[in-house]
Amino acid sequence: MKFLSKIYVLFLCVTFSVAAQIDKVEPPFWWSNMHNPELQIMFYGKNIARYEASVSNNITIKNVVKTENPNYIFITIDTKDIPASDFVFTFKDKNKVAFKQPYTLKNRNANSAQRKSYDASDMMYLIMPDRFANGNPDNDSSKWTLEKGNRNLPNGRHGGDIEGIINHLDYLQELGVTALWNTPLSEDNDPQGSYHGYAQSDVYKIDPRYGTNEDYLRLSAAAKNKGIKLVMDYVTNHWGAEHWMIKDLPSYDWIHQFPGYGQTNYRMTTQFDTNAAAIDAKYCMDGWFVKSMPDLNQSNPLVLNYLTQNAIWWIEYADLGGFRVDTYSYNDKTAIAKWTKAITDEYPNFNIAGEVWMHDQAQMAYWQKDSKIGAIQNYNSHLPTVMDFTLHDALGVAFNENDAQWDKGMIRIYENFTNDFLYPNINSILTFIENHDTARFNHSYKNDLSKYKMAIGLIATVRGIPQLYYGSEIGMAGDKDKGDADIRQDFPGGWKGDTNNAFTKAGRTAAQNKYFDFTAKVFQWRKTSKAVQYGKTTNYIPENNVFVYFRTIEGETVMVLINNNATQQTVATDRFKENIGSFTKGEDVISKQAIGLQKEIKMEPKSILILELQ
Structure with a gap:
């Protein structure tokens, strides 16, 4: 009995030692038989760099990097020909075992590498999860995050969550949705305005106010069961100031420093302007989007590997059907091309739509994969899809131009299409009348249903992949001049006690049904028409x-x-x-x-x- 007690005490000591030494391991697990067999694992813990590491199962350690912060070790292993299995990292101090850390390689899903992604046969629906539907009021606030739920604050957390999306997949299916893009669901621990999700504080964890990682898996599976691909909004350019790694940087150059904060000039044209001043190009790529979003240094190989593996981890873990990448053209363009290629090498059919918010077709086409314009500068982004902002610009004004003129009205729309030859793949371009950052179409046109029908009918029938922003299909509006919260209002019926439930035909007003019926009819028909998909x-x-x-x-x-x-x-x-x-x-x-x-x-x-x- 005394012997067993000693073993129990020893077990407690070892357990405590591991817990004290390793706080995080990222990626938390991986898969065997990946296209790229090299895996960079980050171990984080107090003064962990003092230890020397080895690994079991005859696995080869290719590289060990210790940064100026002693709380990090980056260990790269070779997983080639290593089957799905558990193995152990051993950390020693002066040849004496200090602690051990188990790690797992899992089996991949069948045909994972060849997964089908979204393309011109799809209609993509964009949701801001906090504003769509509250399926679980118990997670409106979390003890782990700073900002608490308060639906009375326009810029506050309103309580929409993953459960709310799952509960209304039938609605999306009825509408004709086949790809679902949610603004970021990973943890954003900003003290205010965190609902938008772009200032992420942990990129391996779903924000607890949306649910859990397991809830995200349920969403992916449930959506797939209804013929809907799940598209993750991925952010490569920046993290939030509350990110745990920002608070304890692995290295000074993990982020761009001036030192500290430096504001971007937003001039993306400096990325390819051969006459641009070096300082202007630097402030475009390296400047921070806003002060609460430190700019990541993708030219640091450790950062680039971390972002690449995190992206692949989510694809494999959550069975994703695509990415949309935020502020794509603000990244270090050489590094982001490597990131994109690494993902599409792993998943050859995987689609990634990059936000390239520019107002000239040649400048946007520069960023698409195999662009002849980019090739002039020996540049290839490897990005399959760009967003058609010039068409969006034209749609925002053309339907108020009633008279035939040389350059207004429908000529404005037509002229946009005359530049299609600039794009290497014109079918792989995302078309839209609005998104979560732009003016609301129905506000701009004073809820004129006829103009809405013209715009929706157009993006449903021209080349590319049509994208619809939540609520447009029921006439939702909102004034961007009043702030972002006004263009990101709560979907009616998504909260208990809402008097208008626009998720059902009986709950919608007569006006809402006119919008919905037209939208659903067009996009359900579009599923059947190869001519408008690929013709x-x-x-x-x-x-x-x-x-x-x-x-x-x-x-x-x-x-x-x-x-x-x-x-x-x-x-x-x-x-x-x-x-x-x-x-x-x-x-x-x-x-x-x-x-x-x-x-x-x-x-x-x-x-x-x-x-x-x-």
């Missing part, structure tokens, strides 16, 4: 503020007509013979009415017709 586009120069274009693929032709006039128009069809050919009629995908094509088509003011030709 060739033929644009006809707008006449009298009427824009006509065709999408064609073998066996299918779709004709789209948009009348941007405030009056009825009659459109003669003889001009479109090269596309109409022997077709005699078209079925309107909304009304299901047959419309003759022989002579002319009458169009109501401010209207769109989407016709499947027969």
Whole structure:
């Protein structure tokens, strides 16, 4: 008995020693049979760098890096031909074992490397989780995070969470959603305004006010079961000032320092301007987005490996269907290209949409994979998808320009498409009328349903991947001039006690149902149309503020007509013979009415017709 007691005391001492020495291990586990067999593991604990490490199971340690902060060791191992298994790191002090740390390689899911990601056949729905639906009021506040739930504060935490999203996947499915992009769900421990999630404080942990890592896995599985791919909003450019590593930097150059805070100039053009002053380029790439978001130094190999492995960890762990990357073009462009390539090397079909918020097609096309414009400077970002901000810009004003002019109205929209040749893959471009950072479309157009229909019908039928921002489909508005909170309002019906439940047909108002019904009908139909997903586009120069274009693929032709006039128009069809050919009629995908094509088509003011030709 006395002997067993001694063993128990020894066990307690060893357990305490491990707990005292190692606070974090990241990645917390990994997988066997990865494309890149080298794995960099970060061990963090008080004065851990004083120890020498070894590992069991005949695993080779390729490299050990100790930084100026003695609380970190970065150990790179070779996992090639190592099966899924448990093994142990041993840490010694003067050849004497001080403590041990177990580690696990797991089996990958079948066909993980070849997973299907989102593409031009999808419709992506953007949610701000804190503002969508509160499925679990018990996690509105957390003892682990600073900011507490308070729905009365416009910029506060309102309580939306992962459970709320899971509860309304049927709604998304009914709407025609096939890819779900949530703004960041990882922990953001800012004392105020943390709901947006872009100042992350732990990138291996879901924010407890949204749920747990296991809840995120449930969301991924439940969404996949309904044909919806889960898209993570990934942030490579910065972390939040409350990130645990920012509070105890592994090295001075883990972040960009001036020293300390230096404000970015936001001038992304300096990334490729051959005449840019070096200091201007530096402040674009290295400057902090805001003071509460320290800028990560991706040119530091330890940082780049950490970000790459964290991204791959989430893909593998949560069975993700894609990324959207925040502020892509503010990163060190050489490093972010390596990051992107490492991910797409691991997952060849994986799509990543980068936020390149610029207002010139050549400048945006520079950032797409295999760009001939980038190649002029021997640059390839390897980024599959960029966001079509120039189309967004045009859509924000064109529908208020009622009269035919040289450069306004539908000509403005048409001219955007004339530059499509600049993009190496025009089908892999994200189109949208708004997102969580822009003016709300329905506010800009004073909730004019006709203009909303024209815009949604257009992004549903032009090249690219259409993206819808939550609430647009029920007429939600919001004034950006009043601040970000106004364009990020709570979805009605997402909270107990809401008098308007827009998640159900019976709960929606008559006006909300008009928005929803049109949106759902267009995007459900879009799932069936290969022509609008991948077909060739033929644009006809707008006449009298009427824009006509065709999408064609073998066996299918779709004709789209948009009348941007405030009056009825009659459109003669003889001009479109090269596309109409022997077709005699078209079925309107909304009304299901047959419309003759022989002579002319009458169009109501401010209207769109989407016709499947027969």
